[in-house]
Amino acid sequence: MGLETVVKDIMDAAQSEVSKLDSEADAEVSLILDEAKQNAKRIMGERLAKAEDDIKKVRQQEISSANLEVKRTLLNARKEILDKVYVQAVETISTFSPEKNEELLKSLIESYESSGNRIYSDAGSEEIVKKLSSLEYTGNIDCLGGVVIENEDGTIKLDYTYDGILKSVNERLLKQTSDILFG
The missing domain is CATH 1.20.5 (Single alpha-helices involved in coiled-coils or other helix-helix interfaces)
Structure with missing residues (x-):
């Protein structure tokens, strides 16, 4: 090879x-x-x-x-x-008309004046409240209308002003009102 x-x-x-x-x-x-x-x-x-x-x-x-x-x-x-x-x-x-206001005040006073000794109202309703109530009229308060009834020593004040009633009803029925308006 x-x-x-x-x-x-x-x-x-x-x-x-x-x-x-x-x-x-x-x-x-x-x-x-x-x-x-x-x-x-x-x-x-x-x-x-x-x-x-x-x-x-x-x-x-x-x-x-x-x-x-x-x-x-x-x-x-x-x-x-x-x-x-x-x-x-x-x-x-x-x-509210004066007649309507007087009607409401009469109803409030008749229902609640036995709970106190003194009564307050707004200045516009003073004469009507004095005429309708047997309680001592103590003075004016700033409100839409209605009355505040107070016991003798001032420790208990019952608010029956239109403002207070409206606020109370509004708080209590807010959900129901909302349901009615909005479903």
């Missing part, structure tokens, strides 16, 4: 080994790339799922916040309407 044949055999064997190593390297590179692609898909899927969850949470928070704001605005509007109704009631009471 000649030197050329030996060199050729060595070259062929080396070429074969290089081809084999190239094939193995290509297979290993392909395997690594496939694993990397699978990992990338998995990571992308996880991040996408997390992003979708985050979006859902943010959306739900925004919806909850918007609903809360709507409820707050609605409650404020309802309160404003109820306040207007109260103001209208006060205005209506303040425009």
Whole structure:
């Protein structure tokens, strides 16, 4: 055998080994790339799922916040309407005719004067109260109308002023009034 044949055999064997190593390297590179692609898909899927969850949470928070704001605005509007109704009631009471005022005062005095010794009223009703009541008239108070009846030592004052009655009725029936007005 000649030197050329030996060199050729060595070259062929080396070429074969290089081809084999190239094939193995290509297979290993392909395997690594496939694993990397699978990992990338998995990571992308996880991040996408997390992003979708985050979006859902943010959306739900925004919806909850918007609903809360709507409820707050609605409650404020309802309160404003109820306040207007109260103001209208006060205005209506303040425009009672003298006959209506006398009728109401008579009813209050007949019902409650036995509970006290002294009586107060607004300045406009003083003469009517003095005429209708057997109690000692003690003075004027600032109110829409009605009377305050007091016991002898001043420890008990019963407020039967129109203001007090309206306030009491309003507090007691606020929910019912709201239900009637707003369903």
